[in-house]
Amino acid sequence: MAYVALSEAEKTYILHGVEDDFRCDGRSRRDYRPMELETGLVSNASGSARLRLANTDILVGVKTEIDVPNPLTPEFGKLEFFVDCSANATPEFEGRGGSDLAQELVLSLQNAYESPLAFDYRTLCLIPGQQCWKLYIDILILECGGNLHDAVSLAAKAALFNTKLPRVTATLLDAGITDLIISDNPYDCTRIGIETVPLLVTVCKIGDYCLVDPSAEEEVCSTVSVVVSVSMRNGEPFLSGTHLTGGGAMHRDTMRNCLQLGLSIGEHLDKLLTKMLKLEQERVGPKRPKTVGFLK
Amino acid sequence: MSALADETIVCLPGERLCRTEDNIVLGIGTYEQNGYIYASKSGIVNIDDSGENCQVVSVHKPGFHLTIPATGDVVTARVLVTTPKFVKCAIFCVRNVLLESSYRGLLRKEDVRETEKDRVDIYKSFKPGDVILARVINQLDQSFLLTTAENELGVVIAYASDARKTRVPMVPVGWSEMQCPQTTIKEPRKVAKVLPESSINAVK
Amino acid sequence: MLRVTQTKNSLLDGASIAEELYTTPKDGEDFFESLDKPEKEPTKLAPRNTFIRPGVLTTVRGSAYMEYGNTKVLAIVAPPKELIRASARRMNMGVLNCYVNFAAFATGDLESVAERERHLGSMLTKAMEPVVCRTEFLNFQLDIRVLILDDDGCLLSTAINCCGVALVECGISTYDLITASTACIFRDHVFLNPSAKVEELLWKHRGNSNTNATSSTSSVQEHGLIITASMDTFEQIAQCQQCGYLSPATYVKLLDYTLTINKSLRQLIRGVLTKRVKEQHELDLREKAESALEDQRLEDIIEKLKKQGLDEFIQSNIKEDPYVKRI
Numbered sequence: 001m002a003y004v005a006l007s008e009a010e011k012t013y014i015l016h017g018v019e020d021d022f023r024c025d026g027r028s029r030r031d032y033r034p035m036e037l038e039t040g041l042v043s044n045a046s047g048s049a050r051l052r053l054a055n056t057d058i059l060v061g062v063k064t065e066i067d068v069p070n071p072l073t074p075e076f077g078k079l080e081f082f083v084d085c086s087a088n089a090t091p092e093f094e095g096r097g098g099s100d101l102a103q104e105l106v107l108s109l110q111n112a113y114e115s116p117l118a119f120d121y122r123t124l125c126l127i128p129g130q131q132c133w134k135l136y137i138d139i140l141i142l143e144c145g146g147n148l149h150d151a152v153s154l155a156a157k158a159a160l161f162n163t164k165l166p167r168v169t170a171t172l173l174d175a176g177i178t179d180l181i182i183s184d185n186p187y188d189c190t191r192i193g194i195e196t197v198p199l200l201v202t203v204c205k206i207g208d209y210c211l212v213d214p215s216a217e218e219e220v221c222s223t224v225s226v227v228v229s230v231s232m233r234n235g236e237p238f239l240s241g242t243h244l245t246g247g248g249a250m251h252r253d254t255m256r257n258c259l260q261l262g263l264s265i266g267e268h269l270d271k272l273l274t275k276m277l278k279l280e281q282e283r284v285g286p287k288r289p290k291t292v293g294f295l296k
Numbered sequence: 297m298s299a300l301a302d303e304t305i306v307c308l309p310g311e312r313l314c315r316t317e318d319n320i321v322l323g324i325g326t327y328e329q330n331g332y333i334y335a336s337k338s339g340i341v342n343i344d345d346s347g348e349n350c351q352v353v354s355v356h357k358p359g360f361h362l363t364i365p366a367t368g369d370v371v372t373a374r375v376l377v378t379t380p381k382f383v384k385c386a387i388f389c390v391r392n393v394l395l396e397s398s399y400r401g402l403l404r405k406e407d408v409r410e411t412e413k414d415r416v417d418i419y420k421s422f423k424p425g426d427v428i429l430a431r432v433i434n435q436l437d438q439s440f441l442l443t444t445a446e447n448e449l450g451v452v453i454a455y456a457s458d459a460r461k462t463r464v465p466m467v468p469v470g471w472s473e474m475q476c477p478q479t480t481i482k483e484p485r486k487v488a489k490v491l492p493e494s495s496i497n498a499v500k
Numbered sequence: 501m502l503r504v505t506q507t508k509n510s511l512l513d514g515a516s517i518a519e520e521l522y523t524t525p526k527d528g529e530d531f532f533e534s535l536d537k538p539e540k541e542p543t544k545l546a547p548r549n550t551f552i553r554p555g556v557l558t559t560v561r562g563s564a565y566m567e568y569g570n571t572k573v574l575a576i577v578a579p580p581k582e583l584i585r586a587s588a589r590r591m592n593m594g595v596l597n598c599y600v601n602f603a604a605f606a607t608g609d610l611e612s613v614a615e616r617e618r619h620l621g622s623m624l625t626k627a628m629e630p631v632v633c634r635t636e637f638l639n640f641q642l643d644i645r646v647l648i649l650d651d652d653g654c655l656l657s658t659a660i661n662c663c664g665v666a667l668v669e670c671g672i673s674t675y676d677l678i679t680a681s682t683a684c685i686f687r688d689h690v691f692l693n694p695s696a697k698v699e700e701l702l703w704k705h706r707g708n709s710n711t712n713a714t715s716s717t718s719s720v721q722e723h724g725l726i727i728t729a730s731m732d733t734f735e736q737i738a739q740c741q742q743c744g745y746l747s748p749a750t751y752v753k754l755l756d757y758t759l760t761i762n763k764s765l766r767q768l769i770r771g772v773l774t775k776r777v778k779e780q781h782e783l784d785l786r787e788k789a790e791s792a793l794e795d796q797r798l799e800d801i802i803e804k805l806k807k808q809g810l811d812e813f814i815q816s817n818i819k820e821d822p823y824v825k826r827i
Binding site for chain 3: 329
Binding site: 103114251255 | 618737744751
């Protein structure tokens with residue numbers, strides 16, 4: 001994690017703030033920081049999203065490729081995550097400094113997307129057993145201001161929503177060989193269903209209380225946090241991967257509380273994200289949108 | 297102590313030993329949590345009286361126990377590199393415990409002896425290959441800072457630079473000189489006054 | 501490893517070659533059918549047959565070997581080293597690194613070994629971090645190496661148990677004993693301490709586990725695996741990793757199962773370690789008695805020398821250091 005130097009007095013101040021349910025930036029324990037989300041700003045990727053959560057800045061690009069499905073799962077497409085901790089996020093990422101963090105994020109995402117119930121791999125299938133889509137989800141961390149797990153998963157979901165797969169038609173040639181014809185029309189494309197795509201919610205334990213969306217300073221104060229992956233299916237939240245991180249331990253009951261908090265927040269977050277993505281789509285429209293990008 | 301010897305209390309990490317009280321001091325292998333003292337190592341529980349109604353609770357692990365050089369320990373080290381300003385050495389023994397792996401030690405010119413520090417010549421005090429006794433004074437980023445500014449600290453085993461074949465260690469012939477018994481060559485060193493074990497016990 | 505299908509190959513002149521295992525999803529289906537399935541609600545929450553032995557290696561001080569059913573794991577704790585990476589030094593705690601290696605013959609599936617090693621290593625580090633008193637070795641890094649000799653499921657939890665024992669054996673301060681266990685749910689059957697076959701089924705056949713379920717019924721077919729490491733003195737959960745797709749209620753149910761198994765494992769590990777301490781204590785006492793005898797012998801010699809005045813001679817030969825401050 002990005003390192004922030006805090007004195008004991010500052011830590012105590014944060015701790016007391018958490019105890020009184022009034023954090024340093026005025027939030028309660030269940031509040032997120034303001035978010036900015038924009039989709040479709042990378043022209044060379046099939047789908048992209050940029051998310052800014054206060055100081056955390058994430059850019060996600062989705063690239064597509066046609067691949068042969070795994071023989072064990074002939075009807076499934078493939079997903080691959082890649083996280084790049086850019087050196088300008090924090091000087092510590094220079095060289096191989098960010099690789100541990102990147103690996104942790106990749107593993108959490110892979111774990112969360114593992115289940116076919118969390119991500120419908122069948123939509124990526126072209127010809128069962130022969131051809132499928134393979135999506136490369138490249139995540140670039142531009143600025144590191146705490147709560148990377150949540151930000152990365154939100155951005156990834158938004159980028160998947162934005163991803164357009166060109167329509168593919170297949171013709172059967174002799175001897176069972178199929179030939180794929182990929183549509184040239186950029187507007188002739190299919191979308192990926194994102195209803196069940198999981199979101200990661202980091203529930204951070206500071207003192208005796210649990211809170212969500214920790215800032216970089218709050219992350220330093222916390223002993224342990226639970227990363228809960230929440231996937232919404234039929235209006236009910238499911239867990240598609242959880243783990244503890246941060247080097248501490250917690251009691252079973254605390255763990256349950258954290259889960260509950262994570263689930264309710266995840267549910268809320270998912271609803272909001274879906275709503276915002278719909279709005280964004282309408283704003284952008286089918287015409288070439290006027291992207292805002294990094295300019296405000 | 298002797299009365300307790302036959303009824304040994306075995307404990308494992310995480311076991312509650314006793315309540316924290318004013319006259320109980322935490323010893324090695326213990327930690328405090330919520331008003332109780334817990335063991336952090338497996339071993340035998342020791343309760344020693346340390347005068348003034350104070351008791352030290354510690355856990356002694358039989359067999360091997362891990363040693364890391366700590367500030368104040370006397371260590372045995374081998375000189376690796378000498379430069380005009382400092383000596384680099386490898387610590388391989390702490391007190392009387394042989395270490396599993398060696399740690400880096402750094403002996404600065406100012407810490408070679410107690411007086412006339414400015415006139416110390418490293419090259420006249422140590423040679424690579426010497427075995428020295430030193431005391432740890434601090435832990436730096438990458439290595440331990442050592443000192444030999446005591447009568448009993450300094451070179452204990454050294455070989456004359458040209459007598460590689462014989463490998464007969466030199467004999468101290470003064471506080472700053474050692475002599476090879478075969479070739480009678482004298483070489484300058486910061487010699488440690490090695491005391492026999494019996495006299496160390498007497499001092500204590 | 502699962503079911504080797506031998507096929508006659510005409511090119512090989514009647515010799516047979518093993519076909520790739522698990523080639524079709526159908527194989528998994530067949531295997532699941534052949535599996536004796538546990539009851540829906542497990543009644544007996546117990547660990548597998550376990551064998552733990554601390555101090556198996558003489559060259560390394562902190563080592564432990566553990567057999568958990570057929571899973572065999574060896575853990576080694578190396579003495580702390582100075583930190584190499586500068587950035588890690590800014591934390592006021594020691595750094596823990598765990599490395600997991602598969603023996604070449606440990607697992608049937610060789611392709612994903614490197615990835616699994618990395619994954620297990622990072623999860624193991626996360627699980628062991630809370631238990632080690634990291635404040636005791638500032639500016640140091642502690643390396644734990646795990647060698648997997650045989651893989652029959654529950655790898656991570658066995659590795660955690662084994663590392664916990666190795667740490668205690670090495671004499672590294674820990675806050676508590678750590679125990680871990682695994683439970684998984686697959687098609688409504690709860691498998692405790694799943695074997696490699698079941699785990700493989702869960703991973704590779706995630707696809708067809710619900711082909712009919714989702715289409716026919718609206719209810720979701722849960723599947724998932726949970727690994728819990730706990731420290732029972734303070735009833736703390738050191739790590740709880742879950743994967744798959746579980747409803748919160750099932751999650752808590754599985755969590756409680758693993759916690760119960762951890763408790764009985766803890767008893768076992770306690771027994772082993774207590775025996776070990778007693779054993780070593782006796783050895784120590786014997787050694788002490790022997791060295792006392794030796795001391796006695798040396799003292800006699802010194803006594804003799806003193807009478808001859810040799811000691812004085814040696815003492816007088818060393819002159820005082822003039823650079824030492826006189827009090």
